[in-house]
Amino acid sequence: MSAALVYEWRRITSIRSTYVLAALFLVATGLVAYLVAQVTQGSFGDPGDGSGEMIDSGSVPLGVVMIAGTNFLSAIFVTTIAAQSFGHEYRYGLIRLTLSEYPRRWLIFTAKLIVVVLWVVALYLLSMLVAFVVVKIAGVAIDPVTSETWLQLLRAGLFLIGYSILAFMLTLITRNLVLGVVIPLLLGAVVEPLASAGLVDRLPWLPQYLPISAGQTFLNGGDDLGRGGVVFLAWVVGLGVIGLVQFARRDA
Amino acid sequence: MIVDVQSLSKTYGSVQAVHELSFRVSPGHITGFLGPNGSGKSTTMRLMLGLDHGTGTTLYEGKKLVDHRPVTKVVGSHLDAKFFHPKRTARAHLRMMGSEAGVSRARVDEVLELVGLQGVADKRPGGFSLGMGQRLGLATAILAEPKVLLLDEPANGLDPQSIQWLRDFLTHYAQRGNSVLVSSHLLSEMQLMADHLVVIARGRLIADESMSQFVSRSTKNDVLVRSSDAVRLATELRAQGLGVAAETPEALAVTGAGTDRIGDIAFAAGIAVRELVNRQASLEDAFLELTSESQDFAAGGDPGAMPADGDAR
Numbered sequence: 001m002s003a004a005l006v007y008e009w010r011r012i013t014s015i016r017s018t019y020v021l022a023a024l025f026l027v028a029t030g031l032v033a034y035l036v037a038q039v040t041q042g043s044f045g046d047p048g049d050g051s052g053e054m055i056d057s058g059s060v061p062l063g064v065v066m067i068a069g070t071n072f073l074s075a076i077f078v079t080t081i082a083a084q085s086f087g088h089e090y091r092y093g094l095i096r097l098t099l100s101e102y103p104r105r106w107l108i109f110t111a112k113l114i115v116v117v118l119w120v121v122a123l124y125l126l127s128m129l130v131a132f133v134v135v136k137i138a139g140v141a142i143d144p145v146t147s148e149t150w151l152q153l154l155r156a157g158l159f160l161i162g163y164s165i166l167a168f169m170l171t172l173i174t175r176n177l178v179l180g181v182v183i184p185l186l187l188g189a190v191v192e193p194l195a196s197a198g199l200v201d202r203l204p205w206l207p208q209y210l211p212i213s214a215g216q217t218f219l220n221g222g223d224d225l226g227r228g229g230v231v232f233l234a235w236v237v238g239l240g241v242i243g244l245v246q247f248a249r250r251d252a
Numbered sequence: 253m254i255v256d257v258q259s260l261s262k263t264y265g266s267v268q269a270v271h272e273l274s275f276r277v278s279p280g281h282i283t284g285f286l287g288p289n290g291s292g293k294s295t296t297m298r299l300m301l302g303l304d305h306g307t308g309t310t311l312y313e314g315k316k317l318v319d320h321r322p323v324t325k326v327v328g329s330h331l332d333a334k335f336f337h338p339k340r341t342a343r344a345h346l347r348m349m350g351s352e353a354g355v356s357r358a359r360v361d362e363v364l365e366l367v368g369l370q371g372v373a374d375k376r377p378g379g380f381s382l383g384m385g386q387r388l389g390l391a392t393a394i395l396a397e398p399k400v401l402l403l404d405e406p407a408n409g410l411d412p413q414s415i416q417w418l419r420d421f422l423t424h425y426a427q428r429g430n431s432v433l434v435s436s437h438l439l440s441e442m443q444l445m446a447d448h449l450v451v452i453a454r455g456r457l458i459a460d461e462s463m464s465q466f467v468s469r470s471t472k473n474d475v476l477v478r479s480s481d482a483v484r485l486a487t488e489l490r491a492q493g494l495g496v497a498a499e500t501p502e503a504l505a506v507t508g509a510g511t512d513r514i515g516d517i518a519f520a521a522g523i524a525v526r527e528l529v530n531r532q533a534s535l536e537d538a539f540l541e542l543t544s545e546s547q548d549f550a551a552g553g554d555p556g557a558m559p560a561d562g563d564a565r
Contacts, residue, residue: 007351014344093335252303
C-alpha cells in the first residue's frame with residue numbers, strides 16, 4: 001500500500017492544475033468569507049451566553065463566515081482535484097500504465113481515495129485559516145466560538161469530503177473527468193432545486209433523498225440533520241461500491 | 253524469466269478477438285509478435301498484463317503477475333507512445349512510475365540519458381514528437397530493469413538511427429537473460445531483430461517458431477539458374493521432381509533443391525550453367541503468404557489501378 005500511496009502522491013503533486021485549483025478554492029472561500037462577514041456584520045449575532053437568542057451585537061458568527069465558502073459551488077475546485085484522480089488516468093490512457101504497475105486494482109483505488117481525502121482535509125483546514133485571517137484583516141468583530149461553531153465546522157468538512165468523493169466516484173464510473181465534476185454541480189444547482197420545486201405537491205418527500213439536497217441539509221444543521229447525513233452518506237457509499245465494482249471488473 | 257501464455261481468449265460482443273492463444277516467451281531471445289491489423293496483438297498484450305479481462309492465464313516464471321512483488325521488476329510494458337499526462341514533465345512521469353519498485357532519482361536520470369531524453373527531462377511531454385513519446389514509453393518500461401519487456405509497436409515514429417538504437421538496445425537486453433516480446437509492422441526491422449516469432453491472425457496462433465523456420469516456409473525461397481539451354485534444363489529438373497518456373501528465356505526459378513543438387517543435375521545433362529543463385533525469401537514474403545487469407549482490414553483495391561493525373565477526366 002505504501003508504494004501505491006507514494007505513486008498517487010507523486011501523481012497529484014506533479015501537475016500544476018492541482019495547485020491552481022487549490023489556490024482558486026482558497027481564494028474563493030476567502031472572498032466568500034469576506035463578503036459574508038461584511039453582509040452579516042451588524043445584522044445578527046450570538047451573544048454567546050447560551051441563550052441561543054440572536055441579537056444585533058455588531059459582530060458576526062465565526063462558523064457562518066468560515067463555512068460560507070464550503071458550498072457546493074466554490075467546492076467545485078476541490079472536487080475537480082478529486083475528479084482528476086481517475087479523470088486524468090482515463091483521459092490520457094495512463095490507467096493502463098498504472099494498472100500494469102498495480103494489478104491489484106483495489107490497492108490503487110484505495111490509495112487514490114486516501115490521498116484525495118487527505119488533500120480535501122488539508123485544503124478545508126487551510127480554507128478555514130484563510131477565512132479567519134480575511135475576517136480579521138477586514139476588521140470584522142467575531143462572536144465567541146461555541147461548541148455549535150465547532151460542530152458546524154465539522155459538518156462542513158464532512159460535507160466537502162463526501163462531495164469530493166461523489167465527484168471521484170462519478171468520474172470513475174463514467175471514465176470522464178468533465179462529467180465527474182459537472183454532474184454533482186448540475187444536481188446541486190439545477191436538477192435538484194427544479195425537481196424539488198416541480199414535484200413539491202406530488203412528491204414532497206423527494207428532496208430529502210436527493211444527494212446534494214441531503215448534503216446541504218446535513219451541512220445546515222437543524223432537525224433533519226441526522227436524516228440528511230445518513231442519506232448523503234448512503235449516496236457516497238452507494239456510488240463508491242458501484243465505482244469499485246466497475247473498476248475491478250471492466251477492462252482498463 | 254519464462255512467460256507462459258496459456259489459452260488466452262477474449263470476446264468483444266460477438267467478435268472473438270483472441271481465441272485459445274498459447275505460446276511461450278523465452279529468456280535470452282527477442283520474440284517478434286506479428287499479425288495483420290486487428291489480429292489481436294494489442295489485446296493479447298493487455299490480457300498478458302491483466303489490463304483486460306478474458307479467460308486463460310499468463311504465468312511469469314510460474315506465477316501470475318499479481319503474485320509478484322514488485323511487479324515492475326518482473327515486467328515492463330510499452331503499449332502506446334502517448335500514455336502520459338501532457339503537463340507532467342518527463343522526469344516527474346518517471347519518478348511517479350518508479351514508485352512501485354522504489355526507483356532512485358539517479359536511475360531516472362540514467363534512463364533519461366539512455367533513451368536520449370535528458371535534454372528535455374524537465375519539459376512537458378505534451379509537445380513531444382511521436383518518436384520522443386516512444387522513447388519516454390520505453391524509458392518507463394525499462395525503468396525498474398524488468399526481466400520481461402512487452403513492447404507494442406515501439407519503433408513507430410522513430411527515425412532510422414533511433415530504430416537501429418532500439419534494435420541494439422533490445423538485443424543487448426535480451427542477451428542479458430531477459431525476455432522480450434515485441435510487436436511491429438516494420439517487418440524488415442523485425443527480421444533483423446527477432447530470433448523467434450509468434451504470428452497470429454484473427455486471434456488464433458498460426459506460427460510459433462524460429463525466424464529461420466518461419467522464413468523457410470515461403471515459396472519465394474528458390475534458386476535462380478541461368479543456363480545455355482533453359483528449356484532442356486527445365487525438363488531435366490522436372491524429371492527429378494523439382495519445381496521449375498521460367499523467369500526469362502534463359503533463367504529458371506527452381507524450388508525443392510539447393511544450388512549443389514541443381515548444379516549436379518545440369519552438369520550430368522551437359523548443360524552449361526552461367527548463374528546459380530540461392531534466393532531467400534524475406535520475412536515480409538513469408539508473412540504475407542501466411543496471413544494472406546487472414547486479413548480483417550485489408551485494402552481492397554489494386555494500387556496500380558489508380559488513375560494518373562488527368563486520367564480521371
